[in-house]
Amino acid sequence: MSKPPARNGAPQRHPGEEDDICPVCKSNRYLNPSMRFLVNPECYHKMCESCVDRIFSQGPAPCPVAGCARTLRKQRFRKQTFEDLQIEREVDVRRRVAAIFNRRESEFNTLLDYNNYLEEVETLTFNLLYNIDVATTEARLAAYSKQNATDIANNKALSARESASTEAQLAARKDQGRLRREAARNEEEEERREREEGRREVIDKIAHSTEDPDKIAREGQKVVLKKSTARRNATDRLRAQDAASVDNASVPLFQIAGLTPITQPEPDKAYDPFGGYVIRPTCFTLQEQYEHPWLEKAKTDAQIAAGGYDVGEYCARSMMEAFAGLGVFVEEEVAGRDRSPGADVGTAAAVVTGGD
């Protein structure tokens, strides 16, 4: 991270000129009024849309700018966001690095650790930006993303959730603003109407009574003022309530790191079809391989194997069935069953199943 290399590319030109002439086909805005410029994040060389269509429609091709020769694809050309292409590139690189190094402060024990981490990330970013040790930097980036794939995915999901809730909050705030503006408009209207009425009243009074007109006018103004203060007080109260409700809504979004450690829900245990029983055959030990004329085909035929047929599974099952019940002497065991001869089968079945 010593000195940034000299910027390569075209020499400095006047801003207007650069906008109007395509560096590849040299056509200008005079000839083609609807000219648009595109860049490819591979090398950030600018060219006009018709050049992109012409050169890259047939598939990937080398960049036409002299001395570049990187292979570009049409799909990746886009409009540039920033006028300075160097900034465009920097933003791209930073976005890419940030997607991989997305650790949060809350994951670190101390602030120092977090700052060291940020420092390291910044070093990597700088190296990428100014082409210092690009190969090793890329390798480090790839290694990190491979090692921390699950953490990266988790943090990504977390930030997606956060941005979703932020958006929802923004929308709610917007809605509230609209309502507030409407209320203010209504209020203004009301006030205007009242003032009008008051004035009319005063004029009527002056016309029909014999009192001092100045006095009547003063009283009328006082009434209007009183009303408007009362209203203002009421609206102030409402506003305060609104503000309070916004504050309440935003409370869960404040995150204070390190206060509550995130406890992951315990993962479900693997399903046990035997409900905790261990099957321990006494009459046989399962061999790894059995030979059976029928099974030769099943072992090799892709059509059978593709369906998920497992020869070992068949062997285990047939060995189990070969000895399941060998030591069960029906004559003896059935005699022990609570059942009178000649009883209906249904009741006997009920007795047997109920007894279990």
Added chain:
Amino acid sequence: MPEMTEDDIYRTSTQYRIWSFSRELLLSLRSTTNESAAEGVKAALHAQKAAEQEQSSKQDSNGSPLQEVDCLSVDEEQKLVVFYCVQNMRFADFCEFPTNVKATAVQYLKRFYLSNSPMTYHPKEMMPSALFLATKTENHYTSLKSFVSKLPKTTAEDVVAPEFLLTQGLRFTFDVRHPYRGLEGGFMELLALATGKGQSRPDNGASPTQLQKQMEGLDPANGGNKKSRSAEEVVQRIQDAHGKAKEILKTSALLTDAYFLYTPSQIWLSSLFVADEPLARFYLDFKFPTPSTMKPKLLTTLGTCANLLRSSASADPDDSELKELKRIDKKLYKCRNPEKIDLFGINKASEEGGT
């Protein structure tokens, strides 16, 4: 952690819990069913006669007196059911259904006629329904339309109408544990032993090669005089025994009461005893090398089961048997329960009444 042995696993099956009986129990169950069915038939016939007499007495008063109905005996019922089991197997073969579908259908019929009598429901009507139900429970999809098209003079309603009755008779337990897969398991292990790839058991000191040698020295099967000398001959012998045992399991194991009296693994080992006794004895010695109380008990059980399998009714009845069956069928014609003949109507009525 609780442990389960193979036997415990079998004890969880409905075949053990509901469909396993001792010989006496089986006998008493059948005679009770027969008695109550006979009473039902008599009552129904009397009621029918009485109604007829009432009708005819309006015209003329000399109605024929009630004569005693001659009902089927337990034995005759059994013969009839077995015959229709055989028919069922033939029909399943005709439809090219796999063995397990066939065997399940036969067991459904046998189970159904434990609590129902042929005098109440004719096996001929239950047979297609049992087979069709077996295609469903054994996961061998056959559409009702194509199934019916293979049956002569039968409509889809005839197949479906007795179905609920059948499932009721089966106590809604559709799982039948067959000895076929067990036989394949034993066959695989015997082959492994014969080729010297077997695993010696911890309680049996013999190494795989010693076991292989022991197998080569076994007495020939069923009184033959040629001893197998090489591993290839032993393999051939095992394959022969397997074929024979399988044939027994496909026929006599199904037609006898073996499924009610024994467990599937006992049935396949007994069939191996019938097919090749020295081989079966060697296998049992290998499994239970140390003297225990279980082994002699197992041997007697296997012996009685083997005798049962040998004594099976033939899957191919000869002329005299057919004559007997015809006589039973004629007798059945006179003693059928008239209230239960129209299964289609009964099914419809119960459906309408139920909803």
